[in-house]
Amino acid sequence: MSDAALHSDLSVGETAALFADVRGRTAKLVEPLNPEDMVLQSMTDASPVKWHLAHTTWFFEEFILRPRVANYASPDDRFAFLFNSYYVQAGPRHARDKRGMISRPTVADVAAYRAHVEDAIATLLVSNREDLDEIATLVELGCHHEMQHQELLVTDLLHALSYNSLMPAYRDPEPMPVTAAPDLAFNRHDGGLVEIGYSGDGFAYDCEQPRHKTYVAPFQMANRPVTNREWIAFMDDGGYGNDPLWLMDGIARARAEDWQHPLYWWQQDGEWWTFTLRGAQPVNLDAPVVHVSYYEAEAFARWAGARLPTEAEWETAHAATPIEGNFLDNANLRPLPGTGVWGDVWEWTGSAFLPYPGFQPPQGAIGEYNGKFMVNQFVLRGGSCATPKAQMRHSYRTFFYPHQRWQMLGLRLAKDG
Structure with missing residues (x-):
């Protein structure tokens, strides 16, 4: 090729x-x-x-x-x-x-x-x-x-x-919209033999191809991402110290780096604050939680009686959803409350970043773009408030190591059945 x-x-x-x-x-x-x-x-x-x-x-x-x-x-x-x-x-x-x-x-x-x-x-x-x-x-x-x-x-x-004690803002602070997240609900999907991956004449990365069939058991997908309010409940219930909730590698990393809350959070006068691209702001309880690792997301899902979706489930559930949401283009530069599928936060899946059946990278150095990273990383879907909208497709896969937190990383829950 x-x-x-x-x-x-x-x-x-x-x-x-x-x-x-x-x-x-x-x-x-x-x-x-x-x-x-x-x-x-x-x-x-x-x-x-x-x-x-x-x-x-x-x-x-x-x-x-x-x-x-x-x-x-x-x-x-x-x-x-x-x-x-x-x-x-x-x-x-x-x-x-x-x-x-x-x-x-x-x-x-x-x-x-x-x-x-x-x-x-x-x-x-x-x-x-x-x-x-x-x-x-x-x-x-x-x-x-x-x-x-x-x-x-x-x-x-x-x-x-975030390392500067002056807490400089990249862009001028703006108040977050005062909106409430809808109640958490799960939508059922029949599953079956589905097709995922990109096909067509437009642009797509090699790792999104080829489009292929895969079996998905019946599943349920949450109507929105996990919110900061829900994450604080996990923290208040001792989630970060409850070893049985965590993968062994995850609890080892959490202990080694003293994770007690999402990245950039701290408490001030009994209230949770976070550092954002618009400076220091109180945590918006109804906005999607962000800056959490795969390990944290996986532990939270287990605590919530749910799990992370597979990437096939994620793509199947949202295949007909128009790509509209809170992207870099909107210049909000932080997640916003709502029911959106696209934008706000990248959503961890439980799927390892691996080649699709029949994957062939281009020859030469261009072929190193994605293929050489197909080990030890997990797929995320949906884009974030820092993602240019023009980059997104229903088949778009990004990937990060399970301990990484500095990107706009969040989660959406799934269940069997």
Whole structure:
């Protein structure tokens, strides 16, 4: 399978418009920041804003401009080492946990690098090359890659800002809407032999394919995600100290890292508070709980007399639900109360991130995009308040390690029968 096996239903002109829109949105995301904000790296899993800006630019340079434009010249060939992430076939790379040490190139240098590559891609997309359709397809992949990094950019920034005792807000604080979550209810689904995964001519990642049949037993799915109010009840009932509720790896991690509540929470005058992209705010009791690991979600589900859904159940239950919700585009930057399926919080499933039957990654370094991560991680569905809406599909799968909490991670309950 070659790069041409990637497919798209966009015209070259539509791809050029998408490229301009995505790059422009990234620029908007960093407008509130100063250079000091953009070099912070708070842990190995998170990267500095400046690195995200450069890496997403490197992606277009590495996979499109260098191999396909004979006279292309990078502003600095050393950027290929600094801003490669994990693509082994693309060459050596700077240590992931040392990205915060890259003081040079400066933020201004990275901005110039972005402009240089943007001009080259824009010029390429109005050329008369015979391989222009293939190039446009790769540009679309690069745009979706950058959308993923837009989400990472704001969530990595949240983690970094949380270490500052001044509690700086990325965006101005705004009051949460005063709305109540509906009563928890479960909707029954018959199951049976169902089809999941992507099929069609539009964009999708390789890990969403091929579409295939799988058997799902009858099940019930909650009408909304678990709320902060329900999570506090779990905490008040000693959930974090009730070992039988937890997987062995989970309780070991919870004890080692002293988990007593979701990430970014603390108590103040008897009230729970949380740090958000809009600064410190009281926990909204009816909003979906967020920043909880798979281990915590799995323990909560057992405490609640339920379980996490499989990804096949999740996709089957929501296959006909329009993709509307609280996404990055809405600029709320935190989960909101309601009954939505899409947006707000990524929802943990009980399914390991594994290849679908017949999965074949593209050849070359592009094939490292998803396939090499298909071990020891769990699938989440639905998108979050930090996810660009244009990235979402009914078949979209994201994945994280079971201990990770810094992303917008929540849960929806399921039951048998």
